[in-house]
Amino acid sequence: MLLAFSGAYLFALSVLHLIPEVYASNVKWIGAYVLLGFFLQIILEVLSQGIEHGHIHVHQDHAHAFPMAMMTGLCIHSFLEGMPLVQTFGGTATQASLLFGIILHHVPVALALMSMLLQSHISKNAAVFYLFIFALMAPLGAFASQAISESTMKELSGFFDCIMAVVIGIFLHISTTILFENDKDHRFNYFKLLIIMLGAGLAFLAM
Numbered sequence: 504m505l506l507a508f509s510g511a512y513l514f515a516l517s518v519l520h521l522i523p524e525v526y527a528s529n530v531k532w533i534g535a536y537v538l539l540g541f542f543l544q545i546i547l548e549v550l551s552q553g554i555e556h557g558h559i560h561v562h563q564d565h566a567h568a569f570p571m572a573m574m575t576g577l578c579i580h581s582f583l584e585g586m587p588l589v590q591t592f593g594g595t596a597t598q599a600s601l602l603f604g605i606i607l608h609h610v611p612v613a614l615a616l617m618s619m620l621l622q623s624h625i626s627k628n629a630a631v632f633y634l635f636i637f638a639l640m641a642p643l644g645a646f647a648s649q650a651i652s653e654s655t656m657k658e659l660s661g662f663f664d665c666i667m668a669v670v671i672g673i674f675l676h677i678s679t680t681i682l683f684e685n686d687k688d689h690r691f692n693y694f695k696l697l698i699i700m701l702g703a704g705l706a707f708l709a710m
C-alpha cells in the first residue's frame with residue numbers, strides 16, 4: 504500500500520508540477536532529456552534488478568552473493584535523484600514536494616535493500632554500512648550539483664532544467680512500473696484505488 508501510494512504520488516508530482524515547470528524553460532529539446540532519464544532507468548534496472556520499485560525481483564537461489572551490481576545501480580539512481588534538490592531549481596514548494604517524493608519511495612527501497620544485504624554473506628554491521636552508503640547518495644547528488652553551480656560563473660538555470668528533466672524521466676519509469684506491478688492480476692481493489700487517489704491528491708494539494 505505504501506508502494507502504491509508512493510507510485511501515485513511520484514506520477515502525479517511529475518505530471519502536475521515538474522513537467523510543466525521544465526517545459527516552461529528555454530532549454531531546447533527538453534523532452535529529449537526526459538526520454539534520456541526514462542531509458543537510463545531501464546539500463547540502471549539491469550544492474551539493480553528493479554529494487555527501486557521497493558521489492559526484490561531476484562530469484563532467491565541467487566540471493567546469497569553480495570549484491571554489488573544492485574548497490575551500484577541503486578546508488579546511481581539515488582545520486583541522480585538528489586541532483587535537482589538545490590535552491591536554484593524551482594521554488595521552495597517544488598523542492599519540498601520533490602524531497603518528499605524521494606523519501607517516500609526510498610522507504611520501501613531501503614527495506615528491500617536491507618533484506619537483500621542480510622541474506623548475503625556479510626555481517627550485520629557491514630549491511631548497515633551499505634545501507635548508510637545508499638542513504639548518502641541523494642544528499643551527495645544535491646551537494647555535487649550545488650558545487651557545480653557555484654564553481655561556474657555562467658547562468659546555469661538551463662543545467663538544472665536538464666537534470667530535472669532526466670529525473671522526471673526516471674520518475675515516470677519507476678512510478679508507472681510500481682503502479683503496474685502493484686496490480687498484477689488486474690483484480691479490482693477499492694482500498695488500493697483509494698490509496699492511489701490519496702497519493703495523487705497529495706501531489707495536487709502541494710501546488
Ligand SMILES: [Zn+2]
Pocket residue numbers: 553556558560680684
Ligand atoms: Zn518491480
Ligand SMILES: [Zn+2]
Pocket residue numbers: 555580581584605608609
Ligand atoms: Zn529513487
